[in-house]
Amino acid sequence: MMLWSIGLVRGLLTGALGVGVGLGLAMGLRGVLGLEPWNAEQASVLGAVCGVIAFLGGVGVFHDWAAWATGRRELAEPGHEGAPPQPWWVRYLSYATDHKVIGIQYIATAIALLLVGGVLALLMRLELATPGMQVLSLSTYNTFIGLHGMIMLGATLVGIAGLANYLIPLLIGARDMAFPRLNALSYWLVPPAALLLIAALFTGGFDTGWTAYPPLSARASLGMPFFFLGVYAVGLSSILGAVNFLVTILTCRAPGMTLFRMPIFVWAMLATSIISLTATQFIGMSFLMVLLERTLGMGFFDPARGGSVILFQHLFWFYSHPAVYIFVLPGLGIISEILPVFARKPLFGYSAVALSSMGIAAVSFVVWGHHMFVAGMENHLIVPFMLTSLLVAVPTGVKIFSWLATVWMGKLSFEAPALFALGAIVIFLIGGLTGVPNAIVPTDLHLHDTYWVVGHFHHTLFGGFIYPFIAAIYYWFPKATGRMYSEKLAKLQFWLMTIGFFLTTLAMLRIGLLGMRRRVADYDPSLGFTPLQLLATLGGMLVGIAFVLFLANIVLSALVGIKAASNPWRSRSLEWQAPSPPPAGNFPHPPIVIGHPYDYGVPGAVFAVL
Amino acid sequence: MRRHALTAGLLASVLAGVLVLLAVGVDLLPASGSREAEYIDPLFRLLFAIAMIIFAIVMTVLLYSVAVFRRRSGDDTDAAPIHGNAVLETIWTVIPFAIVVPLGIYGAVVFHALTRPVDSAQALEVRVTALQWGWEYEYPTLGVRTRELWLPVGQPVVLRLYSRDVIHSFWVPEFRVKMDAVPGMETTLRFTPVQVGEYRLLCAELCGVAHAYMVGRVAVVEAAQFAAWARLQATGEGGSP
Numbered sequence: 001m002m003l004w005s006i007g008l009v010r011g012l013l014t015g016a017l018g019v020g021v022g023l024g025l026a027m028g029l030r031g032v033l034g035l036e037p038w039n040a041e042q043a044s045v046l047g048a049v050c051g052v053i054a055f056l057g058g059v060g061v062f063h064d065w066a067a068w069a070t071g072r073r074e075l076a077e078p079g080h081e082g083a084p085p086q087p088w089w090v091r092y093l094s095y096a097t098d099h100k101v102i103g104i105q106y107i108a109t110a111i112a113l114l115l116v117g118g119v120l121a122l123l124m125r126l127e128l129a130t131p132g133m134q135v136l137s138l139s140t141y142n143t144f145i146g147l148h149g150m151i152m153l154g155a156t157l158v159g160i161a162g163l164a165n166y167l168i169p170l171l172i173g174a175r176d177m178a179f180p181r182l183n184a185l186s187y188w189l190v191p192p193a194a195l196l197l198i199a200a201l202f203t204g205g206f207d208t209g210w211t212a213y214p215p216l217s218a219r220a221s222l223g224m225p226f227f228f229l230g231v232y233a234v235g236l237s238s239i240l241g242a243v244n245f246l247v248t249i250l251t252c253r254a255p256g257m258t259l260f261r262m263p264i265f266v267w268a269m270l271a272t273s274i275i276s277l278t279a280t281q282f283i284g285m286s287f288l289m290v291l292l293e294r295t296l297g298m299g300f301f302d303p304a305r306g307g308s309v310i311l312f313q314h315l316f317w318f319y320s321h322p323a324v325y326i327f328v329l330p331g332l333g334i335i336s337e338i339l340p341v342f343a344r345k346p347l348f349g350y351s352a353v354a355l356s357s358m359g360i361a362a363v364s365f366v367v368w369g370h371h372m373f374v375a376g377m378e379n380h381l382i383v384p385f386m387l388t389s390l391l392v393a394v395p396t397g398v399k400i401f402s403w404l405a406t407v408w409m410g411k412l413s414f415e416a417p418a419l420f421a422l423g424a425i426v427i428f429l430i431g432g433l434t435g436v437p438n439a440i441v442p443t444d445l446h447l448h449d450t451y452w453v454v455g456h457f458h459h460t461l462f463g464g465f466i467y468p469f470i471a472a473i474y475y476w477f478p479k480a481t482g483r484m485y486s487e488k489l490a491k492l493q494f495w496l497m498t499i500g501f502f503l504t505t506l507a508m509l510r511i512g513l514l515g516m517r518r519r520v521a522d523y524d525p526s527l528g529f530t531p532l533q534l535l536a537t538l539g540g541m542l543v544g545i546a547f548v549l550f551l552a553n554i555v556l557s558a559l560v561g562i563k564a565a566s567n568p569w570r571s572r573s574l575e576w577q578a579p580s581p582p583p584a585g586n587f588p589h590p591p592i593v594i595g596h597p598y599d600y601g602v603p604g605a606v607f608a609v610l
Numbered sequence: 611m612r613r614h615a616l617t618a619g620l621l622a623s624v625l626a627g628v629l630v631l632l633a634v635g636v637d638l639l640p641a642s643g644s645r646e647a648e649y650i651d652p653l654f655r656l657l658f659a660i661a662m663i664i665f666a667i668v669m670t671v672l673l674y675s676v677a678v679f680r681r682r683s684g685d686d687t688d689a690a691p692i693h694g695n696a697v698l699e700t701i702w703t704v705i706p707f708a709i710v711v712p713l714g715i716y717g718a719v720v721f722h723a724l725t726r727p728v729d730s731a732q733a734l735e736v737r738v739t740a741l742q743w744g745w746e747y748e749y750p751t752l753g754v755r756t757r758e759l760w761l762p763v764g765q766p767v768v769l770r771l772y773s774r775d776v777i778h779s780f781w782v783p784e785f786r787v788k789m790d791a792v793p794g795m796e797t798t799l800r801f802t803p804v805q806v807g808e809y810r811l812l813c814a815e816l817c818g819v820a821h822a823y824m825v826g827r828v829a830v831v832e833a834a835q836f837a838a839w840a841r842l843q844a845t846g847e848g849g850s851p
Contacts, residue, residue: 216777398702411687436661446786448779524810
């Protein structure tokens with residue numbers, strides 16, 4: 001009975017039931033049509049879809065809406081007034097509408113996914129440490145490349161949703177998100193999505209990488225539909241989340257908080273949500289079309305049936321390139337948020353930094369073709385895509401130069417959030433600089449599909465997401481838990497992670513230039529890459545150890561850390577004016593904003609009155 | 611303020627100088643084996659040099675701020691509030707623009723040179739069919755079909771790429787250029803090998819389980835040797851030497 005009160009447990013049980021119903025449905029339908037009842041692909045797809053819906057129902061996501069739609073109950077303000085107190089583990093493992101609970105659910109899920117994706121990465125690094133096949137089989141390795149990629153991208157989306165959920169209402173002085181029930185639905189789509197992705201490993205895998213290009217993906221094993229459906233569920237979660245963030249940011253701000261008084265992270269989420277809301281459909285569509293090709297024989301991408309192979313790549317990259325900015329803009333926003341606090345100086349060029357996010361979002365929609373310079377795309381499209389891609393450097397440069405001007409003559413101190421923010425700048429800078437030769441066509445003809453590209457995007461994602469994510473968790477840890485993390489452990493983590501990261505990625509860039517292809521399980525020892533591969537593996541292990549230190553730090557500190565001061569960083573921002581951890585509803589009264597968030601050093605400047 | 615800016619500027623110049631020398635001096639690319647590499651490699655070196663200069667400037671400002679302006683213990687006052695500077699912000703918006711646009715134009719010019727059609731009488735055409743997991747070649751003008759790619763040194767080559775199953779990609783790192791072989795369509799890759807030798811042909815697009823082992827052999831030989839090989843192949847007596 002105790003277990004039954006946990007939403008996750010209920011969801012998993014009803015989900016399993018739903019899978020059974022879906023399998024039966026598939027077999028029944030085929031039976032009625034007079035076909036052989038068992039078709040593994042069709043049964044899997046229907047089973048998975050019914051399982052996800054039943055999971056959501058079991059968790060209780062639809063409960064309030066169903067009650068409302070059937071007129072059984074007045075729709076009350078979602079909240080916690082009058083609800084019986086639950087133990088914390090029931091609260092965090094069940095349906096909840098408080099943005100702070102959902103934020104922490106998202107963040108915990110993201111960290112779990114980073115752990116799974118990281119283990120896959122380390123297994124691949126072990127395999128690559130020496131030539132020949134030692135640790136994994138060829139087909140397991142090929143499944144891992146796609147699964148590592150997509151689980152990490154999922155973790156990134158989920159981690160960003162977590163930070164945004166926890167922070168946006170606090171940063172703008174709101175009681176909660178605009179649509180708390182929709183918010184819960186967005187979160188609860190993630191656990192079944194993660195299970196589907198992981199299931200792909202056990203249902204035969206898929207040898208296509210995360211990009212799943214047909215015709216390869218149309219022929220891949222039974223892991224493929226699970227991968228597609230998992231991505232579909234994450235994508236749906238991302239779209240619903242974007243709607244919620246947009247409405248919250250545009251309509252729920254405290255009185256006096258004009259757009260140009262918003263903290264930069266909120267600007268970043270505004271830009272990010274516009275991209276998620278309008279582009280995610282394209283990856284969903286591209287994967288759905290391959291799924292239909294597999295299950296129902298529709299030849300969208302099969303040349304023998306009039307389909308086009310390249311069409312898929314256009315659809316896929318129309319989302320998947322802007323997606324890069326979904327992944328990094330929030331992280332860059334975190335850097336802009338943290339630097340002024342630790343430099344005790346206003347963010348330099350606030351308006352330009354805010355608008356640069358919108359600029360990047362706008363340009364991001366017209367650069368997708370740079371993934372297709374050698375794909376057989378028409379020659380007259382190639383140069384325009386090169387020029388638009390290069391333009392990304394301009395708003396990105398604005399951000400980096402503004403950060404430099406913020407710390408210049410500032411009084412930096414080096415607690416963990418500051419260290420990770422500064423590390424993020426250096427890593428992201430290298431990510432940007434190594435991207436230029438990919439954007440310029442003649443050099444990309446050599447670099448495309450090499451380890452140079454792998455090194456490049458690991459820089460952008462570590463600098464644009466992983467480091468800022470860790471910085472944000474340390475920075476807001478005292479806010480969310482009321483306790484302090486261990487500074488010593490965090491600094492040790494920073495140095496281990498940074499050294500490990502550069503060992504890995506600089507080795508990747510070097511061997512990529514020399515001719516190491518990406519996505520290969522094995523390489524010829526006579527190429528001479530073995531020492532650098534070994535170095536990259538050692539670096540990867542250091543990153544892994546650093547991540548374990550990070551986990552230990554936050555788990556132990558949340559349980560037994562020393563009590564934190566109410567505003568340990570002497571921040572001016574709204575969230576630090578609320579109690580730690582903030583109660584449901586956040587602020588006793590809506591705060592009234594009368595100034596700018598980053599006026600450090602301005603005598604007598606006030607941001608808000610509570 | 612002026613003293614700090616001058617010191618940092620000096621440090622940045624020294625760092626930039628060292629890094630540029632390093633980037634241009636160290637062999638970062640594989641040996642060059644085609645005429646195309648002679649266009650592409652200088653572009654690489656230019657991009658590396660520019661990247662190193664920007665890296666040096668950013669790192670110097672960052673490290674200088676960390677080392678010189680850092681908060682002293684016991685100081686809990688704020689820094690002087692500087693909110694922005696319109697001139698500076700305009701400069702650092704315009705300068706990246708002024709760097710990337712010419713680079714883009716330079717890139718476009720090189721790309722144009724790489725894809726310019728060559729005189730068909732002069733060029734050797736080879737039809738390349740990729741499949742899981744290997745390559746097949748047909749020399750239509752010579753009536754030769756083989757499983758190994760032989761090319762005469764110094765003669766422009768036009769590859770017509772096809773695929774029998776999934777997407778593959780033709781890449782010889784020493785030639786610097788690659789192109790996908792796409793099911794249902796023909797793609798074209800042009801290059802001129804200039805160095806006699808044996809090269810590895812790598813499939814650069816993930817093509818299934820044995821992708822890692824989809825490696826072919828390319829032999830670039832003197833024209834006379836090529837002609838002799840082609841005659842042998844055409845009469846069906848050929849084998850690899």
